[in-house]
Amino acid sequence: MIHAFKGRIRLLTTGVALAVMMAAAPQALAATPKDTLVLAWAIDDIITLDPGEAFEISAGEIMGNAYDNLVNLDINDTSKVTPGVAASWTVSDDALTYTFKIKPDLKFASGNPITAADVAYTFERAVKLDKSPAFILTQFGLTKDNVTEKAKATDDSTFVLTVDKAYAPSFVLNCLTANVASIVDKALLEEHVADGDFGNGWLKTNYAGSGPFKMMQWRANEILVLERNDNYYGEKAKVKRAIYRHMKESSGQRLALEAGDIDVARNLEPGDLDAIAKNKEIITDAAPKGTVYYFSLNQKNANLAKPEVREALKYLVDYDAIGATLIKGIGEIHQTFLPKGMLGSLDENPYRLDVAKAKELLAKAGLADGFDVTMDVRNTQPVTGIAESVQQTFAQAGVKLSIIPGDGKQTLTKYRARNHDIYIGQWGTDYWDPHSNADTFAANPNNADDAAAKPLSWRNAWDIPELTKETAAALLERDAAKRGAMYEDLQKKVLETGPFVIVFQQTEVAAVRAEVKGYKLGPSFDTNLLSPVSKE
Amino acid sequence: MALSDTSAVTRRNRRRASSAAMGLLRFAVTTLTTVFGLLVVTFFIGRVIPIDPVLAIVGDRAPAHVVERTRIELGLNLPLYQQFFIYVEQALSGNFGTSVLTTNPVFEDIKRVFPATIELATIGTLIGAILGIPLGVLAAVKRGSIADQVVRVIGLIGYSVPIFWLGLLSLVLFYAKLRWVAYPGRIDVVYEYTFTSTTGFFLFDAAWQGQWDVFRDVFRHVILPASLLGYFSLAYISRMTRSFMLNELSQEYIVAARAKGLSETRIIWFHALRNAAVPLVTVIALSYAGLLEGSVLTETIFSWPGLGLYITNSLQNADMNAVLGGTLVIGAVFVGINIFSDLLYRTLDPRTRSR
Numbered sequence: 001m002i003h004a005f006k007g008r009i010r011l012l013t014t015g016v017a018l019a020v021m022m023a024a025a026p027q028a029l030a031a032t033p034k035d036t037l038v039l040a041w042a043i044d045d046i047i048t049l050d051p052g053e054a055f056e057i058s059a060g061e062i063m064g065n066a067y068d069n070l071v072n073l074d075i076n077d078t079s080k081v082t083p084g085v086a087a088s089w090t091v092s093d094d095a096l097t098y099t100f101k102i103k104p105d106l107k108f109a110s111g112n113p114i115t116a117a118d119v120a121y122t123f124e125r126a127v128k129l130d131k132s133p134a135f136i137l138t139q140f141g142l143t144k145d146n147v148t149e150k151a152k153a154t155d156d157s158t159f160v161l162t163v164d165k166a167y168a169p170s171f172v173l174n175c176l177t178a179n180v181a182s183i184v185d186k187a188l189l190e191e192h193v194a195d196g197d198f199g200n201g202w203l204k205t206n207y208a209g210s211g212p213f214k215m216m217q218w219r220a221n222e223i224l225v226l227e228r229n230d231n232y233y234g235e236k237a238k239v240k241r242a243i244y245r246h247m248k249e250s251s252g253q254r255l256a257l258e259a260g261d262i263d264v265a266r267n268l269e270p271g272d273l274d275a276i277a278k279n280k281e282i283i284t285d286a287a288p289k290g291t292v293y294y295f296s297l298n299q300k301n302a303n304l305a306k307p308e309v310r311e312a313l314k315y316l317v318d319y320d321a322i323g324a325t326l327i328k329g330i331g332e333i334h335q336t337f338l339p340k341g342m343l344g345s346l347d348e349n350p351y352r353l354d355v356a357k358a359k360e361l362l363a364k365a366g367l368a369d370g371f372d373v374t375m376d377v378r379n380t381q382p383v384t385g386i387a388e389s390v391q392q393t394f395a396q397a398g399v400k401l402s403i404i405p406g407d408g409k410q411t412l413t414k415y416r417a418r419n420h421d422i423y424i425g426q427w428g429t430d431y432w433d434p435h436s437n438a439d440t441f442a443a444n445p446n447n448a449d450d451a452a453a454k455p456l457s458w459r460n461a462w463d464i465p466e467l468t469k470e471t472a473a474a475l476l477e478r479d480a481a482k483r484g485a486m487y488e489d490l491q492k493k494v495l496e497t498g499p500f501v502i503v504f505q506q507t508e509v510a511a512v513r514a515e516v517k518g519y520k521l522g523p524s525f526d527t528n529l530l531s532p533v534s535k536e
Numbered sequence: 537m538a539l540s541d542t543s544a545v546t547r548r549n550r551r552r553a554s555s556a557a558m559g560l561l562r563f564a565v566t567t568l569t570t571v572f573g574l575l576v577v578t579f580f581i582g583r584v585i586p587i588d589p590v591l592a593i594v595g596d597r598a599p600a601h602v603v604e605r606t607r608i609e610l611g612l613n614l615p616l617y618q619q620f621f622i623y624v625e626q627a628l629s630g631n632f633g634t635s636v637l638t639t640n641p642v643f644e645d646i647k648r649v650f651p652a653t654i655e656l657a658t659i660g661t662l663i664g665a666i667l668g669i670p671l672g673v674l675a676a677v678k679r680g681s682i683a684d685q686v687v688r689v690i691g692l693i694g695y696s697v698p699i700f701w702l703g704l705l706s707l708v709l710f711y712a713k714l715r716w717v718a719y720p721g722r723i724d725v726v727y728e729y730t731f732t733s734t735t736g737f738f739l740f741d742a743a744w745q746g747q748w749d750v751f752r753d754v755f756r757h758v759i760l761p762a763s764l765l766g767y768f769s770l771a772y773i774s775r776m777t778r779s780f781m782l783n784e785l786s787q788e789y790i791v792a793a794r795a796k797g798l799s800e801t802r803i804i805w806f807h808a809l810r811n812a813a814v815p816l817v818t819v820i821a822l823s824y825a826g827l828l829e830g831s832v833l834t835e836t837i838f839s840w841p842g843l844g845l846y847i848t849n850s851l852q853n854a855d856m857n858a859v860l861g862g863t864l865v866i867g868a869v870f871v872g873i874n875i876f877s878d879l880l881y882r883t884l885d886p887r888t889r890s891r
Contacts, residue, residue, distance in 0.1 A: 038725050044849060047593075047637055055595045130605075132598035204639045219648075220638035221849065222841045225728065243725050247839045251704055255712045256719040407852050412596060413588040430597055452600050 032263055034535050035240040037516065040247040040256060041266035044221050050203040051182035052122075053131040057428065057525050058244075060179055064526030065226060065242070067182035067209035070100055070119065070159070071173055073432050078523045079343045079480070081173045085114060085183050085210070086159075089173075095166035095478060100159045107231040108185040109207070109214040116153035121186040123151035123161070125198040133180040136431050140164060140172065170343065170480050174433035179526055184208045212237045212531035221246050226530070238518070238534035257282060257511055263535070264519060265511045269381065273329045276511055284511050286329070287521035290339040290429035291506040292437075293331065293383070295375065295390070297499040299461040301421050303371045307497060312361035314501050316393045318353040326385040327504050334505035336491040337441040341523050343480065344434045344487030350495070358397045370398025375422040376415065378408040383424050386503060390424075418449075418459055426506070427456065432524050434487045435475055441500060442490045443471040460499045467493060567871055574867045575860075579623050582856040583616065589854040593636050623860075632861035637853055642861035645846065650865065651736030652722060653842035656762055656834075657827035663766025664773050665820055669809075671770070672777025676785060677804060687774055694771020703764055703837040710760055718756040720839035727753060761838040765831060769823045776819045780812035787811075814885045821877035825870050 032038045045056040051063050071081040071089070086100040106114035126134050127147040141164025142150050150162045163172060175181070185208035189199035192206075199208070207215035212234065213226035224244040228237040245262065247253050253265035254272040258279065268276070276282045297304040297313065304310065323333045338345040362368060377387040384405070391401040401422075406414075415423045429436040444457035444464050451458055467490065474486040494500065508528075512519045518532040582589075590606045598606075607613055611622055626633060632642035640648075675687035710716045718724065722738055723731065731750045733741045739758065742751035784790065785808055793803050828843075835845040843862060850858035 033726060036725065044637075048639060055597055130602060132594050132602055134602075135599050219841075220640070220645075221845065223728065243728065245721060245725065245839070246841075247720060249720070249837055249839070252707065252720045252837060252839065255707055259712060259715070259719060261719040261724075407587070409587045409591055409852065409854055410585070413586055413591060416588070416591070416596075454600060 032261065037239045037242040037264065037530060037533055037535065038262045039242065039244050039264040039266060040253045040262045041244050042248045043224055043244055043246045044248065046218070046220065046224070048204040049207070049215060049218060050131075050200055051179045051184065051209070052126040052129045052198070053133070053200060053204070054179060055132045055430075060524075060526040061528045062215060062224065062226070062244075063179040063182055063209075064211075064522075064528065065213045065530050066207060066211040066215045066229075067179070067184075068211050068232075069178075069181050069183060070176050073174075073177045073522075073524060073527055075522045075527050075529070078341050078432065079170075081177055085119065091169045095169060096163055098161040098163070098169075098172060100161070102157045102159060103233065104157060106210065106233050108188065108210045109229045109231050110185055110188045111231065112185055112187045114183065114210055115156045116159040117156070118183055118186045119159040120148070120151055120153040121189075122181065122183050124148055125184065125189075126180050127151075129198055129200055131200075133178065133430070136175050136178045136180050140167065140175075165476060166478065167475055168478050168480070168483050170483065171433050171435055171475060175431050178431040183210060185210070212529075213242060235531065237531040239530070242530045242533075254511075257513065260513065263513050263516045266508075268509065268511050270326075270328050270330060273509060273511065281514050282511050283514055284509055285519060285521050286507050286509045287523060288332070288340050289506045289508045290342065290432065290524055291426050292334060292337065292339060292502050293327075293386070293424075293426045293504050293506065294500050294502040295387075295422055295424040296456065296460045296501070297422055298418060298420050298459075299463075299499055300418060301373070303365075303367060303373065304421065304499065306365040306367075308361040308365035309367065310497070310499055312358040312365070312397065313394070313399070314351045315354040315358040315361070316397055316399065317351070317390055317501060317503060318393050319349070319351065319503065320353070322386055322389055322503065326382045326389065329507070329509055330382070331504040331506045333503065335502050336495055337437050337500065337502060338434050338487060338491055339429065339437075339505050342429070342432065342434055344484035344491075346488045346491040348492075348495070353393060355393075355396045362397060362399075368398075370400060372400045372402070373421045374402045374404050375424060376404050376406060376411040376420045377424055378411045379405050380408065383426075387424055415459055416454070418461055423459075428525070434484075435471075438471045438474065438487060438490055441498070442494050443468040456500070457498075462499050563875075570867060570871060571864070574863055575624055575627055578856075578860045578863050579620055582854075582859065583619070585854065587854040589636075589856060592853045592855055627860065627864065632864075633857035635850065635858040635861075636855040637850060637858065642857050645858065646843070646861055646865055648736060649841055649843050649846045652840060653828060653835075653844065655737050655739060655758060656765060656840060656842060657824060659758060659762035660765030660827050661769055661820065661824045663763055664769030664823065667766070668770040668773030669777050669816070672774040673781055673804060673809060675774065675778045676781030679782065684778075687778070691771040691775045694768050698833075699764060699768065699831065700833045700837055702767075703761070703834060706760060706764060707837070716756075717760040718753065720837065722754065722757050722840065723750070724753050724757075761834050761840060764834060765827055769820075769827065772823055773816075773820060777812065777816060780815055781808055784808040784812045810884075814881060817880050817884065818877050821873050821880075825873045828869050828873075829866050 041058065043058045046059045047056060048054050049059060049062060051067055054060070054063060069084045070086040072084040074080040074082045085102060085106060087103045089098060089100045091098055100119070102114065102116050102119065108114055123137060123142065124147050126137055127142050128144050130144070152160050154160055188208045189203065192199040192202035194201050205218055210229070210232065212229055212232045214229045216227045217223070217225040223246065226242040228240050230236065247256070248267070250267055250269040250272045253262070253267055254276060256262045257265040258276070273284065297310055299305045319333045333349055334340065335349045335351055336346045340347060362370065375387055377384055387403050391403060394401045411423065414420050415425070427437070427440065440455040441457060442464070443455060444462060445451070445453055445468055447458060447461060447463040457464060470486065470490060474483055474490065477483040477486055508521050510519065510521055515536045517534050517536060522528050589610065589612065590603050594602055594606050611619055634640065635642050635645050638645050671687045671690070675684040678684055711719055727750050731742065731747060735741055738754040739751060742754055790803060790808060793807055832844040832848045834840065835842045847859060847862040850862065
């Protein structure tokens, strides 16, 4: 009887083993189709694909590939712009009027012609929708009431923009390279208007542009498909399709890249980057990006408000160790608020770990025995690692740092309400111009709790009327070289006295299979262009 | 005599009808209380968590006036009790609102992500039950033997090893080294253009449309995460089967059956297991419901666009519409599976039928 039972069990296990083996017949090395580029990337930050509304990093890259602007950032010299939809432009002597000549015979992906009316509509739409990125345009004095007058098509090929102050032309042109100024297809959008929303509801998940690629499909947290736009006037994209697959896990991306199931992995962590370094089939490309990681000291905290303490804490960070381990390959030490590569960027890193000096400064502040302080840390790398490193080095001078871990949105909510002691986080430029960062690190027009503008300096209650004036003055300096010098000066002052301990600038790294040619990360998030990429 | 017989029958029928009505009423009350409790809890969790929901919608960089306008649009400036009424009213009318993260109506999102989870959980549970029950039976029958020890160790590993570790390890082995299975995701990019799923159940759709190469590809994607989930439910199911079987095998009717000379196979598989199956149904149903909730870690590692990932992502971003919708669906699923296992219970165990 037992014997019979055994027999059954044996039959069963054999059957199961057979089934598993059949399901698992080995396959040849998988390869993606030659005309399709497959990228693995965490794209869960995308909440909209409307250029008038989108303000997220992944969305920025999609816009950069699928839309065109009047002018674009020159990726070879990021202090300049190159013509996009505009063939040429002139600035009036009083620097208030910008006249753009639109290239003739351009078409949107839909086949509709691109005229100055589309450009004017783009401005009107962005300003009237008034979504998060709209301020990039409204800061030139455009309002819902005056935008149709101030941003106007005078004929089919001429677009005239009138600004309210004699801004540095480099500033205005730089702002026009932002996603919010991407030219949209007026005729197409007007077919999809609902309740006067300028087609916003439809465009969140659809496409109305003229870039080298068309956005075909987006399934949140799953996939985003770009396809070559044959109506594009410039050099056509080399691959027919580019597919972004949402993959969050670094190790999963690495495995898929090694197996050839994806062509590009975008979120590899230092450990996985090290591991693929030996693989001949995979190359990496890196580019510094406009994001700096920093921790900041709330000036509402009496201890942190002392200038000596601010300075002492800058000496209590082991920059070398952090650079060599925690951010190896994904960032480099950078202590000033303008990212490398931007007009006026100052590449000076004067601070090093110096416990003796820090102790001396703390003693001068009357805190020779140190003090207790908290830091809000969101639970992702590399910030957790940096926070732990800082906790250790602070302790060497008697500063007892307690880490409060939290989710990203949670720590940010607290930070925005100025309820933190120390906050660690990152700041990416809103648009490629030094004013974007100067306006947040070195200007605080009103330090009251109910202020209208709440830049980073406000969030840390840093009251700086002088610096605020200097930041405003730099915006109106029309000579680019002089303007650059003014930003250098601002960076020095913030570096010496500010409540920001800037640690490093992010480097974006992509690991690419060797058969992919021409993949190059750009200087900003929206210049990771795919059109020159081909596959062998 | 005949008269009293009929009256007894009608009386019994009436009693049955009234008890059925009572049962229905009890069921309705339980369900409603559960759903109401769910609504209250999700609402207050959503309001208590220290995350500003406006932040999720407009992002960190939005100017102050945009933040304020959005706050008013969302009704977050109203008193808490008014917000609650609006919330309940919307939920009752089946309108879960629009998800902030995906910009789709929450209902549409759930329709998209839930089939992915169901597919995974169903295959996982099938694997767990088909392998777990025989293993449990084997362990019980050969109690104390090597086989029993092996089954117990398998169970112990299943209980104690973290799934993300096992997930990554199995990816390295079965995908990267052996290439038996496909990479994370539900389907190869090659098929993104040739295959459209109508129901959201990729395996079913591929078979229905006769696209066997797609079916094969989808199967290669689903089998590893499903096996992992299957392994974890196997660990649970085999252990429970073992203890239920041990209990049955020590009963007197087994001795009686043996004395009557029935074959051991028949005793184990038809008598003992039949009786052990009754509580086992609940075990399997609960483990299935647990998998339907979505296993966040598995879904993350295998880039599986399922319900668990959707809800976690939404919760982290304070996307309360999505969290509410997802929670209610899970609640409904739990209630549904409980009812189903109750019904099964009645079919399997005649003693529970009369009441």
